[in-house]
Amino acid sequence: MIAQASVIPAPVLTPQSSNPELTKDAHFEHLEKREYGVITSCRVPGTVAMTFDDGPYKFTNQLLDHLKQAGVKATFFVNGHNIGDIYQYDWIVKRAYREGHQIASHTWGHADLTTLSYDQIHRQMTQLDDALKSIIGVRPVYMRPPYGNLNGAAQGYLNDKGYKIVKWRVDTNDWAHPGNVDASLAAYKRAGGSGFIALEHDTYESTVNDLVPRAIQYAKNRGWELVTVGECLGVSRDDWYR
Secondary structure, three states: OOOOOOOOOOOOOOOOOOOOOOHHHHHHHHHHHHOOOOOOOOOOEEEEEEEEEOOOOOOOOHHHHHHHHOOOOOEEEEEOEEEEEEEOOOOHHHHHHOOOOEEEEOOOOOOHHHOOOHHHHHHHHHHHHHHHHHHHOEEOOOEHHHOOOOHHHHHHHHHHHHOEEEOOEEEEEOOOOOOOOOHHHHHHHHOOOOOOOOOOOOOHHHHHHHHHHHHHHHHEEEEEEOOOOOOOOOOOHHHHEE
């Protein structure tokens, strides 16, 4: 049976919580007490969402070549300035968006949101949003917190601003053992079935040129459809962005 998306509906926002000027300590303390669910799994039966964090980087264009050849769509949780700079690789972001992949937020500088103030979280999110607006003409609705770290304050801010928070159910840990692709692929094999969101990084050459082709072949052999996060949730492309 396909796993259902682990999503707890956010509460209706009050006029106070939707105010863009909210940076007061009192409201931030209020947010720290709020907890919401995050998306970790797919809703559409038979689907799997491959996701890639920390790019764009010099290997991302090769990854797009592999995905295009295989007829697969993926989701890219991009940073503004991390290992690479989004303006240096803006042409890659444009290509990914043009070819139907989903572009999502991973914050501007890969900051741990649990260590930041309300205003700092706001800058991390809006700086990347503004960059993507200038590059591809839209701002993402979906985001992934760096390191997967969240607390009530960060979740509260993100929900107040209309972001959909995505983590993962299958972690390849490709960053931890880039020389051992078999170990990364084993995470797909342990999943036991489709319906999951998988975490990879397009900043590792071994992931792009070895893990991805093998994972795609494994998924196809199992009859799984590899799609974007939005597609695996059954959400229209128009609702991936704003």
